[in-house]
Amino acid sequence: MSEQAMKSYDDLAPSATDKFRQRVLPFIVMIVLLAAIPLFDPSRTMNSLIAAMGINIVFALSYNMLLGRAGLLSFGHAVYFGLGGYAVLHAMNAIGAGSSGFWAGFPVFMLPVIGFGAGALAGVVIGWPSCKRSGVPFAMISLGVAELVASAGYMFGSIFGGEMGVTSDRMVGPRLFGLSMGPVEDIYWFIAFWTFLGTLGIYAFTRTPLGKMSEATRDNPERVQFVGYNPDRVRYLVFIFAGAFAGLAGGMSAVNYEIFTPESLSLAPSGLVLLMAYIGGIRYFTGPIMGAVLLTYMQSMLSDYSEAWLLYLGLLFIAIVMYAPGGVAGIVYGLLGILRRGGTDGVLARRAKQAAGVALAFTGLVILVEIAVRWSNGYGEVFEPFGLHLGIDTPLSWFLIAGFFAAGFGVLRMAREIEEGHG
Amino acid sequence: METIVFSLLNGVIYGLLLFMLSSGLTLIFSMMGVLNFAHASFYMLGAYFAYSIMGVTNFWIALILAPVLVGLVGAAVEKWGLRNVHAHGHVAELLFTFGLAYLIDEMVKIVWGRSSVDYRVPEVLDFPLFELFGAEYPAYRVFILMVSVGMLVALWFILNRTRAGLIIRAALTHPHMVGHLGHNVPRIFMLVFGAGCALAGLAGVIGGNYLVTDPAMAVQMGPIVFVVVVVGGLGSLTGAFLAAMLLGLMQTFAVGVDASFADLFGWLGLTATSELGGITIASLAPMIPFLMLVLILMIRPRGLMGDREL
Amino acid sequence: MKLVKSAALAAAMAFAAGGASAETVKIAFIDPLSGPFGPSGTAGLHQWEHAVSEVNADGGMNGATLEMVPFDNKVSPKESLVQLQKAIDRGIRFIAQGNGSSVASAIIGAVNKHNKRNPGDEVLFMNYAAVDPAFTNDRCSFWHFRFDSHVDMKMAAATDWISEREDIKNVYVIGQDYSFGKAVAKAAVTQLAEKRPDIEIVGNELHPLGRVKDFTPYIQKIISSDADAVITGNWGADMVLLVKAAMDSGLEAPILTYYGGSLGAATAMGKAAVGQVLQVSEFVENYPTTDAQIARIEDYEKTYPEYDYYYHRAYNAVNFLDMAAEKAGSNDPVDIAFAMEGMTYDGPYGKVTMRAKDHQVLQDLFVSTFSADVERDVEDTGLGWTASDADRIAAGATAQPTTCQMDRPER
Missing domain, CATH: 1.10.287 (Helix Hairpins)
Structure with missing residues (x-):
């Protein structure tokens, strides 16, 4: 211990190799992985599964910007996912309908950008009243907002499409990278691209001063105030970014499934993303990724083997809350740590x-x-x-x-x- | 006139049912700080237990036995589950009950099936009590009214006129002081949690056959219960009562009113053919509770009668 | 990584187990199997399973065994598309769905897109109960076949019944707030205005789909509106709870329903509804029919003791599928679709035709009455549905014009 205390601050900073290993290498691995998957010629079932996983990874990561990083428990995160998705669907319909103007030249491949913008906009509007509170009141407001928006969804047919929802066709507009966006193989590249970009973007956010301040606000809001920041302001800004990335995920989902219904704004999908992030481990950046992969797999595969898969999911969640608050990532990293130390x-x-x-x-x-x-x-x-x-x-x-x-x-x-x- | 009388009757009954369901949560929340997500699941358990008990014996035994069973389940959950999570803070507790709600939902589906069960009004009470403006009024609704009022009186009596009530009221506002005075606070918590769940169970017994007993009933009621507790205010049963009645009346009146936005805001140039103008007041009913929740949290975080902020 | 590998493994296994082999032809049944509409979907599934077992016992479809594969969609259009994708991924090329026009609309769109994008891998959609008229009009598709009479056809029967009764002056329309409920309301208003201009529509109400638990306020509204007849398209739990509240509050006006036969409705109605509730459908359990049909009904109710024979159209659909496959000499969906156009079939309740122009089935309809004097009851209540020859409307009379411009693939 004393030796370490003698070191200067420069020595305490991670070395260049450490930085590379911790911050760059994982993303290189991710690129290689994403590029390698098509080489194995995945089946159609596999392709659908991967698409769902990609969407959920970005969605769960965006959720963890709130829960894990900023300490804000939200029961309404699907609102931003859904609004982003709806915006993208309407944009897709505009691309399909318009022969001229702005939309005519907009490639479907880039549509998640619209979702990002819509999610951010929703965050700006809804976040303003919600972010004045934290803790349980914040959770309750988010729940109220989710239910409000979901029931409004059934009322405004021209925006949300009522029970039927809004549907669209993604094979419209100009092509990008030579992808027609029709077959699942094309969609794979679309999902891979945006999953990577979403993950990178959210990781980059955690490295910004704002990302750091959000963690400080979670741990000690008074202290944050002492050093001259407004915690409400920090929460609000983080909330907007979390909404934006959720909207991005919603946009990916809109292109993949070509449909959104008002129920995707409600409490149930918001609860699912909470489960994903928490089971994966909210204290680790990679936690929500693991949670999203695990839960998507359970949702689409385990549900075929057992009708009781939701029961297992509930049990898993409770077990994690009670005995392993670090989640799956906590268990994995704990084991790795033991192995490494030997x-x-x-x-x-x-x-x-x-x-x-x-x-x-x-x-x-x-x-x-x-x-x-x-x-x-x-x-x-x-x-x-x-x-x-x-x-x-x-x-x-x-x-x-x-x-x-x-x-x-x-x-x-x-x-x-x-x-x-x-x- | 007909609409007003019927809406008043239905609204009061629905409001009382809501109060019975949320009074337990108000107690639990005020005392332990736990916003129990699974509270409505105990309401559902009450209905299903009553359905099963009724299959073997009769409604009256179910009316007594089912809430007691639900209360025992609740106490067990507090003792072996919630208490262990307590150290991790309120958010962990909230998450625990959130997972519990999932779990109870799924168990109910496994034991009683995925669709609604035929939990019926007992035959003794299945007759029209009186006729009003050409419509018959079922006796069972009046029975619900009587049970709810009975519970209300009993609850008031226990809290205000007994020693146990005194301790509970003290623990509501000053849990640490009560502990210092030598009372076993964890045990009080367990008892209150169990009793709160039993009240929810009772609401399930009499509400399950009045409405529908299916695995979705918890999910539907859950958020509304929160609204009652938050709007009513922390630590205030009177507030919860007011909030429940307000919600019950507003929701039933909204269904009864035959008007659209166009009728209300016609003077602003809104027409019935436009989308906004075509929205009827009746279709707003499901939104009302959540609008109240968000507004209260923003404008008056203490709730209607609460003594402290959430 | 391990997870992905095991996922791949499981997926491969699922594919091996679920892939269509030469001997079995799978039909994906995408309907609600849980929740408020779970009983409707499950009843439909059993009826399809029974119909399929008949074909299998008879040598199968061109020698291939038919198999129903259930997928629970919770009446959500989005969930249905996820399940549809799953079914297609497993190599299933026949889709059966019925409960919810909102769902059918999404499936039609998705099937059209899939078939356009994956030539040689087309799927066929057999709709057995989603009756929004648009599906065989503006939105008609070559890949969609409807085996139930649509809203306007059934409403014609219901409004005929009303127009014959001079004492009916006020009519109340109540339905579910989505495309189907709106179509019912629209058909009722336009057809009544044509047939009986003197009738006043005293109420036209839409309530949220599957979310109302207590219909008493709605019923009290109906009673205070002095309605002489009520028309409703409700189905599933919305039907059961509506009639339950109607009986509890002592509503006396006749109720004309599309789906009074929904599972659980008879129990909720009880004796009080005898003679008061009517149903427009292609099947009436107590209508005189052939011995073979009676044997079939009895066999079904023996196989599934908790269910009553109700979705007769499932047999029509499966028979059409089998016959078209035989006629085409192929089990390929495209060949079958072409063969099915214009096909006719002599059923136990009259001749059934698949109109080539819009893929809408034409069949006889019955206006049946809930009665205490029945040979075969429903839900062990001693009550059931009955109709006489006077209540029968010939297929030709139910036919409606269509605006369909069918877009057929190249052959």
């Missing part, structure tokens, strides 16, 4: 035991839930994993459930005893 076999063994315990107990839970789901459907369907016949009245089912739970909690207890022994 030598601490005890810690690794304990983590492995914990993981095994959780996995065992979770298996028991899955069996229980799956049996219950099939029983409640009443179609006479039976849960049959690995050729086992697990009915509600099969003793084996209950034996397995009890066994897995007992084993899981036993192992967890052992892990805890080791921990206490160490402590």
